[in-house]
Amino acid sequence: MLSMRNISKVFKTDLVETHALRDFNLEVNEGEFVAVTGPSGSGKTTFLNIAGMLEGFTHGEYLLDGVDVSNLSDNKSAAVRNEKIGFIFQGFNLIPDLNLAENVEVPLRYRGIKAAERRRRVEQALEQVGLGARMKHLPTQLSGGQQQRVAIARALAGEPRFLLADEPTGNLDSLMARQVMELLEKINQAGTTIVMVTHDPELARRAQRNIQIVDGQVCDFAASGLGQQQGLRQDQELTPLADLAADFAAKAKASA
């Protein structure tokens, strides 16, 4: 479903070069639920932006659903995002001036879907997240958890094969977080591939696979999904997560 090979992302200013991702490799199979964790500044958001085709990368190759999307034009990238990827953002990113139905309808309009079909999908998606009765409400009239469910409905309405969730429970209390997580699990069970970036180890544990990014790299090579395909060298040892975390903490202390 998603294949990233040797992806690098370098941010350049006049004075410094920052390597947000370096030789980043990741395979996500169809129907998987993958959690991506890592400390702040590790490159999670950069990974998410590249995976969601929200920004480009400096080197490497990215295949989405078997198609190389490395050098697509802006218009084509927008079309791929619209058709194949569903987004769930930490801050929900609902449009405050539009009601729930209009919010869910946004990506469908950009796809040029006809009004009757849009209405059907919007109703279905909002029903699916339990907000079918509140279609005419404005986002400000909902709780945080409900708003995130609307955002999930917006992602689902496009019937994407790949869902990218950026800290989907980051702004929610534990009860609402659990409800949202259960909803995501349900969506995954229905066949949608999910990659979820999270800080929450509890949530990460509920995913089928857990990836940790440290210093712009997947720190567990096996977790990247490439181990089986490429095979590990006999002499190569995997760095334990605890060691990597200690190493990261030491670096952070040194740079402080």
Place this chain on the structure above:
Amino acid sequence: MLHIKPILSSLLRSKSGPLLLLIQIILSVAIVANASFIIHERLALMSRDSGIAEEEILSFNVYNFDPSMDMAQQNKQDQQILRALPGVISASSTNMLPLSGGGWMDRLVDGPDVETAKSTPGFAFYLGNEQMVDTLGVKIVEGRNFFAEEIRSSPAESGILALVSKPLAQAFWGEESPVGKIMYQGTDQQVEIIGVIEQLQGAWVDHRNFEYSVIANVDWGGQGANSSYMVRAGAAALPGLKDSIIAALHRENPNRVIDNFKTIAEHRASSYRDHELMVTILSMMVVLLLLITSLGLAGMVMFNIERRTKQIGTRRALGARKRDIMSYFLVENYLICLAGGILGALLAVLLGQQLMKFYSLPKLELIYPLLTLAGLLLVTTMAVFFPARKAADISPALATRSV
């Protein structure tokens, strides 16, 4: 796709900014439409063809102070001197100057019985000799000019002949030819119409009968101490003509003041000065109103872009192309402009009716509000285009940033 419905919903849910702009557009359209109409009316007035060779005619006055002078004889001599000057095409005395704002006005009636006679509309009443037609540069389209021997020295004498302007002829006689008709000045003075002049305007540019004129066969020069003359000369001779005239007439008789030199084009400019000023002020007002409205819209769009940066990033993330973002802001602009334009057009018509009632202006034609609306759409498109393009460049990656 234009996505009009959600844009409209969004506008209706955050009303205050768009509402203020809407009011501004309504007022702008109403004012600009009426101002444009008045500008057009004034320009149309100013561009009317006088029928006269305005640029070639130099007018002036001669003030005679010598009581022993035979004024009538001096007038004849002076006209001969003027016609003999190099480059002069023709010269004539006159009782009034076209487009000058001052002159004679009269009416003729079609019979001696005041009870039954029908009166012509008022007209500018020129008195001139057989040279007058050439001097003015007007064209006789029917009948003939005066002969030299037909020239009288007073309109009260018998044998008064007249040339009438075509607009006057059409207004009074319709399709019938006026040539040969006998008209009356008062009850006993007969005036025979002998010709029709294609066009000859009077002295008062704002008068409704401005196009109605009559020339009678009277050499009015030498009737008093002050005589007016018009001299027509070629373009090459005109610059030095004033000095030539003063020198030649002073050579004949130095005991007089020769002054008030002005071309008919200068008289025209003086008479239309108020109109010109009005056109300039109204044009500036139109430009300023359109500019202010455009700035208002551009300001609203820029403010909205700042306010909706993350929203735009989200839309881009959800599949909006750059042109979708641009069209969003352009459609938003068009919706406000169209709503404001339609209401403004209605207000313009109401305002036009009031102006018609209180200031005797003609009825506002609907094309003016429509053209104003079209102009407003064009100007505001240009004003909104660049901020909208800036919005379209917002990265979709902004959707994941905590801003």
